Amino acid sequence: LNSARLNAGRTICASPSRVRMLSWMPRTPRVAPRPVEGSQPSWTAKIMISMSPTQKVGRLKPRIEPAMMVLPIQEFGTSRQKDALLPGVCDGTIHLTAALGEGHAVEVAPLPQTVAEPSGSGFRLSGVKFLVPAADLAKAILVPARVGDSQAAVFVVPREATGVHLSAVESTTYENLFTVRLDGVYVDEAAVLGNVGQGSEISAWIVNHATTAVCAIQAGVCAEALRLTAKHVSEREQFGQKIAMFQAVAHR
Numbered sequence: 505l506n507s508a509r510l511n512a513g514r515t516i517c518a519s520p521s522r523v524r525m526l527s528w529m530p531r532t533p534r535v536a537p538r539p540v541e542g543s544q545p546s547w548t549a550k551i552m553i554s555m556s557p558t559q560k561v562g563r564l565k566p567r568i569e570p571a572m573m574v575l576p577i578q579e580f581g582t583s584r585q586k587d588a589l590l591p592g593v594c595d596g597t598i599h600l601t602a603a604l605g606e607g608h609a610v611e612v613a614p615l616p617q618t619v620a621e622p623s624g625s626g627f628r629l630s631g632v633k634f635l636v637p638a639a640d641l642a643k644a645i646l647v648p649a650r651v652g653d654s655q656a657a658v659f660v661v662p663r664e665a666t667g668v669h670l671s672a673v674e675s676t677t678y679e680n681l682f683t684v685r686l687d688g689v690y691v692d693e694a695a696v697l698g699n700v701g702q703g704s705e706i707s708a709w710i711v712n713h714a715t716t717a718v719c720a721i722q723a724g725v726c727a728e729a730l731r732l733t734a735k736h737v738s739e740r741e742q743f744g745q746k747i748a749m750f751q752a753v754a755h756r
Contacts, residue, residue, distance in 0.1 A: 573600040573646050576658070576710055580698040585660060589644065602646035602710060603633035603684050612648070612711050614704040615656055618686065620649040626692035627651070629659060629667075632685050639663065639670050639682040646697065647686070648707045656703030659695045666690070 574593055577585055577600075592598030604612045618631025629649050639645060645668075647661045661668065667689035673681040698706055737748040747753050 573602045575713055576602075576646060576697060576706060577660075579709070580658075580702070580706055581660075582694070584694060585697070589660075592643070598643045599638060599641045600644055600646070601636055601638050601642040603636040603639070604646075604648065604707065604710065605634040605636070606632070607634070612707050614707070615650050615654070616648045616703075616707075618647065618649040620651045620657060620659065622651075623690060626690055626695070627657075627659070629661065629686045629689045629691065632683065634683055635673065635675075636682045636684045638680045639684055640672075640680060645684065646710075647684075648703050651700050651703070655701045656707070657700040658697040658703045658706045659691050660697055661686070661689060661691055661695065 574590070577589055581589075589598060589600065593600060606613065606617045616631070618629060618633065620627040620629050627649075629647060631649065633647065636645065640663075642663050645661045645663055647659045648656055649659060651657050663670075667687040669685040669687065671683040671685070673683055675681045737753055738746060740747045742750075
């Protein structure tokens with residue numbers, strides 16, 4: 505890729521309107537089903553649906569926030585949390601993200617380094633989260649934190665809450681990634697996703713679903729790349745013949 509393409513990619517990734525248009529509006533209503541009576545689409549079905557748009561994405565990097573944030577709200581959230589967030593997510597007016605990474609660890613620890621100290625009728629969160637996608641655009645951030653010595657909980661933290669500090673991070677993919685520092689951020693008990701003590705389970709659930717989403721995205725992109733390549737070599741002519749007939753191209 506030349507520098508012009510990289511700069512264009514950075515501009516696209518940094519545009520709030522394009523992030524909402526390209527990432528959320530086409531896919532989230534399908535990935536985050538409304539709570540209705542009867543059967544719900546399986547996770548596999550949701551992922552297969554999300555694969556299809558990624559095949560047409562080209563150089564734009566698809567986002568996996570629906571698996572990281574929207575589905576956890578649907579799965580574990582209270583009625584109040586769902587009503588406050590999911591309608592806006594589906595119409596593109598609300599963006600959400602998750603802050604799972606800490607330190608240089610590759611895996612998400614069952615007991616995070618970030619701590620949540622009981623305070624009045626809520627908690628105060630302190631800690632640092634790394635490589636948080638699109639935190640500057642998010643209305644809320646999903647934050648796992650340790651409660652006491654042996655429990656963990658996941659909190660829905662408003663980005664504009666007092667004590668939330670964002671620092672942009674350069675990445676080779678030019679995604680909007682941030683370090684999020686929490687300095688005694690107060691949230692009330694209604695911000696807990698699921699129950700206190702359920703944090704490790706929810707974090708593992710997010711990682712498993714996000715990993716599946718990444719695999720689906722890669723499968724969709726690779727399938728479309730192969731299709732485009734086959735179409736090009738079967739149509740492009742050089743020296744009076746289709747380039748697919750050249751031995752080196754045929755071997756590839």
